[in-house]
Amino acid sequence: MIEMQAQERLNNPFLNKGTGFTAKERQQYGLEGLLPPVVRTIEQQAEEVYRSYQNEATALGKREFLMHIFDTNRRLFFYVFSQHVAELLPIVYDPTIAESIKKYSHIYQKPQGAVFLSMDEAPDKIQTSLLAGAAGRDIRLIVVTDAEGILGIGDWGVQGVDIAVGKLMVYTAAAGIDPTQVLPVIIDAGTNNQSLLDDPLYLGNRHPRITGAAYDGYIDAFVAAVKTAFPQVYLHWEDLGRDHAAQILQRYQDQLTTFNDDIQGTGIITLAGVLGALKISGQKLADQRYIQFGAGTAGAGIVKRMYDEMREQGLDDKTAKAHFYLVDKQGLLFEDTPGLTPEQRPFARRRSEFDQPDDLVDLLSVVKAVHPTILVGTSTVAGAFTEQVVREMATHTDRPIIFPISNPTEKMEAKAADLIRWTNGRALVATGIPSEPVTYDGVTYNIGQANNALVYPGLALGTIASTASRLSDEMISAAAHSLGGIVDAAQRGAAVLPPVEKLTEFSQAVAIATARAAVKQGVNMKPISDVPAAVTAMKWTPQY
Numbered sequence: 001m002i003e004m005q006a007q008e009r010l011n012n013p014f015l016n017k018g019t020g021f022t023a024k025e026r027q028q029y030g031l032e033g034l035l036p037p038v039v040r041t042i043e044q045q046a047e048e049v050y051r052s053y054q055n056e057a058t059a060l061g062k063r064e065f066l067m068h069i070f071d072t073n074r075r076l077f078f079y080v081f082s083q084h085v086a087e088l089l090p091i092v093y094d095p096t097i098a099e100s101i102k103k104y105s106h107i108y109q110k111p112q113g114a115v116f117l118s119m120d121e122a123p124d125k126i127q128t129s130l131l132a133g134a135a136g137r138d139i140r141l142i143v144v145t146d147a148e149g150i151l152g153i154g155d156w157g158v159q160g161v162d163i164a165v166g167k168l169m170v171y172t173a174a175a176g177i178d179p180t181q182v183l184p185v186i187i188d189a190g191t192n193n194q195s196l197l198d199d200p201l202y203l204g205n206r207h208p209r210i211t212g213a214a215y216d217g218y219i220d221a222f223v224a225a226v227k228t229a230f231p232q233v234y235l236h237w238e239d240l241g242r243d244h245a246a247q248i249l250q251r252y253q254d255q256l257t258t259f260n261d262d263i264q265g266t267g268i269i270t271l272a273g274v275l276g277a278l279k280i281s282g283q284k285l286a287d288q289r290y291i292q293f294g295a296g297t298a299g300a301g302i303v304k305r306m307y308d309e310m311r312e313q314g315l316d317d318k319t320a321k322a323h324f325y326l327v328d329k330q331g332l333l334f335e336d337t338p339g340l341t342p343e344q345r346p347f348a349r350r351r352s353e354f355d356q357p358d359d360l361v362d363l364l365s366v367v368k369a370v371h372p373t374i375l376v377g378t379s380t381v382a383g384a385f386t387e388q389v390v391r392e393m394a395t396h397t398d399r400p401i402i403f404p405i406s407n408p409t410e411k412m413e414a415k416a417a418d419l420i421r422w423t424n425g426r427a428l429v430a431t432g433i434p435s436e437p438v439t440y441d442g443v444t445y446n447i448g449q450a451n452n453a454l455v456y457p458g459l460a461l462g463t464i465a466s467t468a469s470r471l472s473d474e475m476i477s478a479a480a481h482s483l484g485g486i487v488d489a490a491q492r493g494a495a496v497l498p499p500v501e502k503l504t505e506f507s508q509a510v511a512i513a514t515a516r517a518a519v520k521q522g523v524n525m526k527p528i529s530d531v532p533a534a535v536t537a538m539k540w541t542p543q544y
């Protein structure tokens with residue numbers, strides 16, 4: 001019997017230390033003879049892991065190797081990840097995660113602690129599966145996806161589970177969220193991706209997506225089960241389809257502590273980037289003209305956050321709205337444009353505002369007509385910010401703020417180096433995936449990463465640490481401001497956002513700002529006298 005328990009310990013990623021078990025522990029847990037004799041410290045193990053990682057030739061190979069460590073020894077995985085956060089982020093997370101999602105069924109090895117909820121099964125099984133996944137752990141954070149809109153690569157069915165696992169890995173590495181308190185969940189509603197439906201190895205439900213009342217009912221059952229199983233949970237929605245994301249957030253945001261990363265996380269990081277850019281250019285938000293190219297889940301979420309910021313700065317509704325121009329597949333969105341989403345409608349323009357409204361069907365024409373000072377891309381259209389568009393924009397503004405933030409790499413609206421070159425170094429740029437610094441005319445420009453990963457970890461840490469019963473707009477606004485202020489505007493070529501190397505430090509700042517806002521607003525369920533102490537007390541560190 002003792003050998004069985006010992007093997008269980010070695011096979012449990014939360015308990016396993018591998019060669020890190022000391023002689024005393026080996027004796028205590030019946031592990032003698034089950035490991036090589038040498039005992040290593042976590043530092044030594046981490047060096048080994050990092051060395052082997054470097055020997056892998058491809059990004060996906062590196063990711064696979066690290067996920068093997070994740071599956072066998074979670075403390076060691078997070079020790080290595082935290083040590084090399086800027087280097088490893090694009091490997092374990094975006095953009096390499098996109099490749100891993102596309103190949104999931106072909107390279108599958110382990111469920112990685114995720115809960116797979118199949119809509120082909122009765123909703124009354126949801127809670128049983130959630131509790132089985134938790135295995136007695138006190139779950140405080142769930143990332144759930146249905147994978148209808150993974151990054152900018154579309155519908156990936158059950159294979160999208162990686163994004164839930166990946167987002168949670170960033171939570172721990174960036175903000176110290178305890179990995180024993182998290183649960184990744186995929187809702188398999190089917191897929192409309194024909195290549196998956198045709199793939200004999202596909203691991204998900206082989207039918208088109210279930211939509212309408214059946215989908216809504218299942219989501220209702222899911223949220224109810226989550227609330228019952230884990231009453232204190234913070235529920236994070238990721239990469240849902242455009243028709244569901246905003247609607248689901250609206251339906252549940254007053255029922256529990258819940259967050260849509262693509263709407264709210266992206267809104268926060270983009271506002272923070274714009275505030276950073278304005279700090280550098282010495283301008284005011286209220287003086288900007290803003291084009292959102294691709295006004296879907298993320299685009300409309302960003303516009304809403306920018307608008308809310310303008311309202312907070314004292315602008316009335318009409319004045320604030322007048323700053324925004326939304327461009328989607330149909331071109332500039334007008335009040336009479338067919339197919340407007342509820343989130344686009346409030347920002348649709350009147351045709352009478354323009355001389356030739358019918359011409360405003362492509363980005364270049366809109367840029368010519370509007371003379372934007374800010375251009376943000378969440379369209380998934382690679383290369384949409386062409387040289388012509390960018391040069392036209394830069395003719396009418398001294399420091400154009402241009403954020404091509406569609407992911408992954410192959411979906412970016414422009415490359416940072418091109419934007420710097422086409423504007424002779426005047427553009428203030430951020431991209432969704434990491435970009436190398438750009439040297440132009442003797443100046444090195446650091447490129448900020450406008451990715452919600454820079455903010456959602458701190459936001460959740462602050463929310464959970466403050467025992468907030470809701471995630472309020474005030475908390476979201478505080479998070480955006482806490483990041484926007486970190487920019488060193490005095491330095492030439494400064495990035496509009498803080499560097500990913502400092503992710504753990506500024507996640508702490510975001511957490512404190514968020515928790516302070518929660519306490520100020522009184523949404524905390526328990527009294528908090530010392531906010532920074534409460535945040536620090538929540539933090540988990542990888543050690544034996």
Ligand SMILES: NC(=O)c1ccc[n+]([C@@H]2O[C@H](COP(=O)([O-])OP(=O)(O)OC[C@H]3O[C@@H](n4cnc5c(N)ncnc54)[C@H](O)[C@@H]3O)[C@@H](O)[C@H]2O)c1
Pocket residue numbers: 149150151152153241242261262266269293294295296297298299327328329330377378379380381405406407408411431432433450451452453
């Ligand atoms: N950097 C970040 O933190 C971050 C966060 C969220 C989303 N994103 C990226 O933003 C992109 C969109 O994600 P989403 O969740 O909003 O998806 P979505 O499907 O909800 O929105 C995409 C929008 O782009 C529009 N679009 C498509 N083709 C277009 C065209 N030719 N011209 C203009 N508009 C067009 C679509 O109609 C849709 O409204 C993805 O690439 C995603 O990776 C980045």
Ligand SMILES: O=C(O)C[C@H](O)C(=O)O
Pocket residue numbers: 094150151152239261262406407432451452453
């Ligand atoms: O996952 C990312 O890299 C950011 C974002 O949530 C996205 O959907 O692109």
Ligand SMILES: [Mn+2]
Pocket residue numbers: 151238239261262
């Ligand atoms: Mn996303």
